[in-house]
Amino acid sequence: MPLPDEPLERLGFLTIGSFDEADPAAGHETTLRMIERGEELGFDSAWLRHRHLQFGISSPVAVLAAATQRTSRIELGTAVTPLGWENPLRLAEDLATVDVLSGGRLNPGISVGPPMSYDDVKGSLYPDTADAEDFGTGRLTRLLDLIGGARASEFAGVRGIEEFSDRVQPHSPGLRGRTWYGTASIGSAARAGELGTNLLTSSVVRSEGRTDFAEIQALHIEAFRAAHSTGRVSQGLVVVPTDSATPAQRRKYEEYAAARLPRTREPQGPAGMMFARDIVGTSAEIAEQLYAHAGFRLVGEVVFALPFRFAPEDYEQILTDMATHLGPALGWKPRTGD
Structure with a gap:
């Protein structure tokens, strides 16, 4: 519980990995370099969002596999993988493989529910089973069980010259304890605790x-901890420090936040969704706002989201300020090696 006299334990960042449709390789390379830079700056973790059928990373697990070979310490996560797009057995194999490649640094974040714009994509995603698919907690339970080593096949042994296992291979024993559940309601936060994520x-x-918003986020954390008192909790907000920003960058960041401010004032859409305000300012100003935030006061680690579609030099400035100004203002110390 970070207070001015209690240091923040862990600092991470999150990106969607935007790219130009005409040159996607350049955008993916920028993301990989950003992760490398995060490790150099001492961040504890780097996380990737999914952006299906958009111009952001659609396959974070594949990109993180590449990142495992370009980093040695920083933890790597997905925030979050919408499980409605995935086959739990195949995803379990991919996650275990990347975890092995990383030396046990993968933190898979998962969410449940129907895929976004499901009516538009179900013909391609599930052409024969669209109306029969289970997008609820059962799908997540299958994934967690498979990651944990549950039986995946009725057969184990030798057939002909080939040997088969009855559980996901490779098996990475610590991966189940590093799974995360991304929640949007008090009920799903409690469910995350009950599932032991x-x-x-x-x-x-x-x-x-x-x-x-801060009150709602705090209620999620309290509901989770009531069910799983020892589970880790990470807070997610869009935070943009401006300590070393140029005047032009500061204007850009402030205009970005201002354009997104109206959606934070009241619940949006049929589901009544509340959006957090972006926090833009000097590290001292941001720290003051965070210490007053009911959600922040209940966590020991954060994953700050980077704004969308900024230039590489903007991300370099933001990440550098997070690690050298904002983190220390919150009592955090960079990790330099294990």
Whole structure:
């Protein structure tokens, strides 16, 4: 619980890995370099979002596999993988493989529910089973069980000249304890605790009759901890420090936040979603706002989201300020090696 006299334990960042449709390789390379730079700066973790059928990383697990070969210490996560797009057995194999490649640094973040714009994609995603697919907690339970070593096949042994296992291979024993559940409601936060995962709080939550975002986020954390007192909790907000920013960069960041501010004032859409405000300012100003934030006061680690579609030099400035100004203002110390 970070207070001015209690240091923040872990600092991470999150990106969607934007790219130009005409030159996607350049954008993916920028993301990989960003992860490398995060390790150099001492960040504890780097996380990738999924952006299916958009101009952001659609396959974070593949990109993180590449990142494992370009880093040695920083933890690597997905925040989050929408499980409705995935086959749990195949995803379990991919996650275990990347975890082995990373030396046990993978932190898979998962969410449940139907894929976004499901009516538009179900014909391609599940052409024969679209109306029969289970997008609820059962799908997540299957993944967690498979990652943990549960039986995946009725057969184990030798057939002909080939040997088969009845569980996912490779098996990575510590991976199940590093799974995270991204939640948007009090009920799903409690469910994360009951499942024994860690909790990724979101910058977008269901209002459930409330309009104070910080209060809602704090209620999620309390519901999770009531069910899983020892589980890890990470707070997610968009935070943009400006300590070393140029005047032009500061204007850009402030205009970005201002354009997104209206959606934070009241619940949005049929589901009544509440959006967190972007926090832009000097590290001292940001630290003051975080210490007053009910959600932040309940966590020991954060994963700050980077704004969308900024230039590489903007991300370099933001990450550098996070590690050298904002982190220390919150009592955090960079990791330099293990």
